[in-house]
Amino acid sequence: MKFVDEATIFCEAGKGGNGCLSFRREKFIEKGGPDGGDGGDGGSVYLEVDGSINTLIDFRYQPRYRAKTGESGSGRDCTGAKGADIVLKVPVGTTVIDVETEEVLGDLTKVGQRLMVARGGFHGLGNTRFKSSTNRAPRQTTPGSLGEERTLRLEMKVLADVGLLGMPNAGKSTLIRAISSAKPKVANYPFTTLVPNLGVVSVQPHRSFVVADIPGLIEGAAEGAGLGIRFLKHLVRTRLLLHVVDMAPYDESDPADVVRAIEVELDKFSETLAGRERWLVLNKLDLLPEEEREQVCSQLQEKLGWSGPVYKISAISGEGTKQLCFDIMEWIEARSAEEAEDESLAEAERALRIRMDAEAREKLQALKAARAKKRSNEDDDDFDDDDDDDMEVVYAP
Known part of the structure; x- marks a missing residue:
């Protein structure tokens, strides 16, 4: 469908x-x-x-x-x-x-x-x-x-507790397959994921959370590059963002630059969403020599000045994913308990989601208006007012 x-x-x-x-x-x-x-x-x-x-x-x-x-x-x-x-x-x-x-x-x-x-x-x-x-x-x-x-x-907007964020081919779909029963398409080329996927992660009996995998972002997504920011709105309902980073990129790009690029696009889309709780998930460590893994991960944290939680995993082998899921469950339950005890926290969370919704809606409407204006200008450029029998009229799709 x-x-x-x-x-x-x-x-x-x-x-x-x-x-x-x-x-x-x-x-x-x-x-x-x-x-x-x-x-x-x-x-x-x-x-x-x-x-x-x-x-x-x-x-x-x-x-x-x-x-x-x-x-x-x-x-x-x-x-x-x-x-x-x-x-x-x-x-x-x-x-x-x-x-x-x-x-x-x-x-x-x-x-x-x-x-x-x-x-x-x-x-x-x-x-x-x-x-x-x-x-x-x-x-x-x-x-x-x-x-x-x-x-x-x-x-x-899909309802999920956790949202996966990252570049194409960072391993988000592989991760959701490893920790849940969801079976999104996985292949060795960018933009394998074209629509959001949901997976239910069961940590223990009666303890589970929902994770959402959205199509990957690229630099310039806020201006419509790649799949653009259309699917970023699905993250505004999540409570926690997992920023999945490819630690062994095929183009040998610097993972720190990739993380910063995603942060820029996220901030352009919604400043409130960019300020959401976000954890770094360093993926594909199985492709690095074992003696170099710690050094590479430490260098990345130093370049970013990252002080938040960091998890080192290999989604395809499952290494480190069990601890990641357990810690996510603990975090979600702790936040839920705090909101249940303090109504002001629950109200603040609702207000935050309303603000993120508004920012996302404003950004998407502005992008649609810009695209419509661009198509209109292209139509005007295609029209030739000369009296020429051989004039060709082109209609933009």
């Missing part, structure tokens, strides 16, 4: 049914009075989280949704039927944004969670509603109101 993590849809709630103008008519009852019923409410549009869905691809093929209109009222005080609601299934981790106002309507993070995105119109009132001691035969009714219309942007 194709991985789609963003889609734009149009939702229109149903119109409310009109009220009825009717008078009671029965044999031997000359003036029975008003008996016009109310209309039914229009149907609403809801989004509901379904745990079996992991992509927004269905919304690419069907972007418009309209709920049913409520039926009009009828005589004998009969109320019109309510319009049927529409419930659209979305994956866990979907953020709902109003395109016109850029307001975040909701963040759907739990299976079964439901959000109303377009409210159905209110029902019209029948003439029975207007009868009084001074108005014995009212002819007033009201029409049903229109339902809400909204253009929404759905953004899906």
Whole structure:
């Protein structure tokens, strides 16, 4: 199945049914009075989280949704039927944004969670509603109101405790295969990973965490190079970043320069995300002579001035991965316990994620606008205003 993590849809709630103008008519009852019923409410549009869905691809093929209109009222005080609601299934981790106002309507993070995105119109009132001691035969009714219309942007972000960060071919996919049951594609060329992958890491019975592997970044990703920064938004929900470093690069580049390049791209994307807890994971040590490993790792730490946690592993052989997973589990449990005891810490964590979401959304929208402007300029350059019968018009894809 194709991985789609963003889609734009149009939702229109149903119109409310009109009220009825009717008078009671029965044999031997000359003036029975008003008996016009109310209309039914229009149907609403809801989004509901379904745990079996992991992509927004269905919304690419069907972007418009309209709920049913409520039926009009009828005589004998009969109320019109309510319009049927529409419930659209979305994956866990979907953020709902109003395109016109850029307001975040909701963040759907739990299976079964439901959000109303377009409210159905209110029902019209029948003439029975207007009868009084001074108005014995009212002819007033009201029409049903229109339902809400909204253009929404759905953004899906994978839910994970730990995110893997690094250059292409750093060994992120190999690491997630080594510590979980996930089976992402692994090959000896860059950009093997084209979509995010999730893996559940079980440390002990009833002790596990979720790790996310995103496509690798390269220098200039913030300006759209390589796969760009499209998938970096999936890291804003993680609690811990593992910066996987290839200690034996095939191009003999300096690992310290590679780490700094990634840090620059991360900071351009979101300063808040760049300040997240991050551990260095020095991978592919099995490709270095055993007597040189410690020296090479120490030199890297000195060049970076790194004072945080450092783990030396070989993902393909599993060396060092068990201790890494155990320490991650300990860290996550400690943070969860602190937030459970102190509500202010939990609130700070929520505020931090909201800020990262906003920064990521702003950066991605700016990048899209820049790309659209570039395509527009290319179209203008392709157009030649000379009166030439042999003129060729080129349309940019």
